[in-house]
Amino acid sequence: MPLPTPKTLLTCLLALICAAGLWAAYDWFQGRYIRAFSEQTAVFAGDILSLPAELSGPGAIRVVHFWDPACPCNVGNQQHLSELLAHYAPQGVEFYSLQKPGSRGQLPATLGAIKPLHSLPGAERLSASPAVAIWDRSGQLAYFGPYSEGATCNASNSFIEPILQALSEGRPVKATHTMAVGCYCAWQDERSARP
Known part of the structure; x- marks a missing residue:
């Protein structure tokens, strides 16, 4: 050989x-x-949330976007959030955002019309983000959970459009506890999550 x-x-x-x-x-x-x-399961429990005193009570439908600037999962929902803002803000829906405490960053310019909140009672105990909470016109929490299920978020797989549509038409919605599989980041750091 x-x-x-x-x-x-x-x-x-x-x-x-x-x-x-x-x-x-x-x-x-x-x-x-x-x-x-990678997709993971997250449980969202909204009974801990309430609007700040200056926003509580009857008024407009209010949407609060919970986000962490360091979370790579934001990429999947920011375009969708921009579309929601363009469609529903002219109808009188108010949009707010709450950034993860202790984080640094800014929402993209396309989301500049969203009003920042500096605190929201109960938000310190959230499990994961990105997440969204929606209050109806009477000031009651109607929805708390993810934007959609899966790694990406758009109008075809979103939970938000049907909720906003129902609330806009005066139909009641009560979906404050949800579980979904998708792209999420922990809202609490490990030290504060321990009992």
Whole structure:
């Protein structure tokens, strides 16, 4: 059996280096992007939430967006939130946002019409974000939970449009406890989540 030539050995070595490089690139991509968006189950319990005193009571339908600037899952719902704002704000729906305490960041310019809240009673005990709470015209919490189920959020898989439509038509909604599978980040840090 003849010995491999130096050219054959060099070709095999280059193929092995290319394969190792491709594997390393795939592993980096999976760790950076795919795992960050892996779906998980989150439970949302809204009985702990109430509007701040200046917003409580009868008025407009109020939507509060809970978000963490460091959460990669925001990317999936910010375009959808922009569409909700464009469609429902002209109908008198008021939009607010509550940023995760201790975090730093700003909403994109397309969401500039959303009014920031500095606190919301009960929000410190939320389980995950991004999330949304909707209060009806009487000031009662109608919905609390995710924007949708799954890794992406849009009008076709959203829970929000049907809720806002029902409330706009004066139909009652009571969906304050939900569980969904999707892309979420913990709202509380581990130290504050411990009893």
